[in-house]
Amino acid sequence: MRILHTSDWHIGRTFHGVDLLADQLAALLAIADLVTETGVDVVVLAGDVYDRAIPSADAVSTCMAGLEAIRAAGAQLVVSSGNHDSAPRLGAGSSFAAAGGLHLRTDLKQIAQPVELVDEHGPVLIYGIPYLEPEVTRHGLACGNSHESVLTAAMGQIRADIESRDGARTVVVAHAFVVGGEPSESERSISVGGVETVPAGVFAGVDYVALGHLHSPQTIAENVRYSGSVLPYSFAETSHRKAVWVVDLDAQGLSNVERHDLPIIRGLSTLTASLEELLTDPSFATYEDHYISVLLTDAVRPAEAMRKLKARFPFAVHLDLVNQQAMQALDYRRRVKGRTDLDIARGFVADVRSEPTIGEVAWLESALAQDDRQVEPTGVAKSA
Template identity: 55%
Template sequence: MRVLHTSDWHIGRTFHGVDLLADQDVVLGAIADIVAEDGVDVVLVAGDVYDRAVPSAEAVRVAGRAFRRIRDAGARLVVTPGNHDSAVRLGAFGEFTSGEGLYLRTTIDGLAEPVLLDDDHGSVAFYGIPYLEPDPARHSMGITERGHAGVLGEAMRRINADRATRDARSVVLAHGFVTGGAGSDSERPIGVGGVEQVGAAVFDGPDYVALGHLHGPQTLSERLRYCGSPLAYSFSEASHRKSVWLVDLDADGLADVTRRELPVPRPLATVSGRLDDLLSAPAYDHLVECYLSVTLTDPVRPIDGMRALRERFPYAVHLEWVPPEGKGDALRYQDAVRGRSDAEITDNFFTACRGSELSASERTVVDRALAAAAREEVGAE
């Protein structure tokens, strides 16, 4: 049996305010193409189909189209919710969709009830662990152990107990942070009391464990992997090569895992420099079609910097100003005002905010304003 491991579609997410639905539609269509090209039997989505518990109508349409493309390409789907999804909403029509080859595993009570699919070697049992919020899940499971390790450990205990009763190979879908994985800036923290990671040994037993939650592809062991998100959702992922895992199961279990890279609808890039240089230098031509994060290093903060940047870089989405070293450094308030006159405090404020001293004409305006304020204080007394 050939299985495609995906996760963290996050349909409906925006990127610094930019709608990504069109990009998501492209890359999910590429997943369907892989299904057709490589003869995939089952596609796994290990959590976070949507980016929010109540997705927009447009996000639901993109998800529905992706599911249909994958089914039309010849694969069945096993899907679990993540920490962004609503398990209740995602699983609302699970008993009806299973007849169409879409298997939704969204409940704690059903996590040890596998989807059984057959190939020439017999059955493969697919177990889906929905994202388990530790405290509610602990009470629902009737256990005293706390945290992610406690609830995931109990989930795997139940799954392994069921596995022992079956003559079948097994695959588990789970959504969480396993020790040894590397996070990125776009993942929502799931820590409880500062502890969000679980040890890899929790997942001992199955032939393959398809992990979701971390957005970078990574291998914790041959049978324990993250595929990552199909798109980059933060600039910390600019160097990721987004991909999915093609998992082959033979009569004895896990036979092979290969990586299939996904297309990049629009690359991410970061750049720094002075505004005039960025707007004119040919060296930056290759960034015109990128989602761009810009750090301006002008000594004085440019006015309407983003507007100016977008005249050349229409997909600039993030901007910050970091003046040259020694310029614009903020002082602690007490150090800034101790033993200084009003004029000196005002001068320091302007220098710290914009990286340059007051001009002569500005100095005149400020002096008049300070004198007027002083007269008002005297009159009030």
């Protein structure tokens, strides 16, 4: 069986106030194309389908268009809810949706109820663990009030169900922060009064674990991975290449995992220059269709800077003025690091006048020594 692992669509999210629905739909259609090209049997979506608990009508329409395209490409879908989703809203009509190949796992009661699919080697059981807020779910799971406790209890139910079956291959879809993962700026913290991370060992005993929550593709273990978000959602993700994992299960279990990069829908860049340079320098032409964050180096903030920038860079979304004094101070600290007081004093004289003579160097040494004698080792000046 061939499985495509994706997560963190965040449909309806904006980027510095810019609507991303068209970009998000383009990414979902690229996933549908990949389903066709690689012969994927099932797509698993590990939470944060939407960016808000109550998505807009346009966000719902965009999401449905993406799901329909994936289903039309020939894959079934198993979708669990994330911390951004409203589990009850996302799971509404789940029984009806399953008849059409969309299997929603948003309810605590469904944790040990896998989606059972069959290939030439037999059954594959896909368990969907919705995001488990410890304070909300610990009573239903009869466990402690921590992320590790609730996920351990959920996996206990899943393992009990696996043991009651005969040799089926297993996949778990979960939305969590697993130890070893690297967060970025655009994830919402899931820590509420405690540690938000859980050890990877919590998921031991299954063939593949499809994780969601962190926004860059990551490998925690060979069979435990994050697919990351489908688009970059902060400038900190400029270096991320968004991707999905295509996972193959053979008769024995996991046989292969292959990364497939998603297309770059629109570039993401940070530009540092004066307003005049940004508006006239031909070297910036390559960034004209990127989302850009601008750091202006002008001594004084230019009037209507963003309006002028948008004439050349229509997707400019953020603007700030570089603090030249802070940069100069930082540069000075770098220049004097590791130098003695005498070296610094000699350099100052050379900068403002000329290289000091031998006699002048002796005067500087004497002055610095006198200053040292006036200060105790604790840094408190002696009283007269």
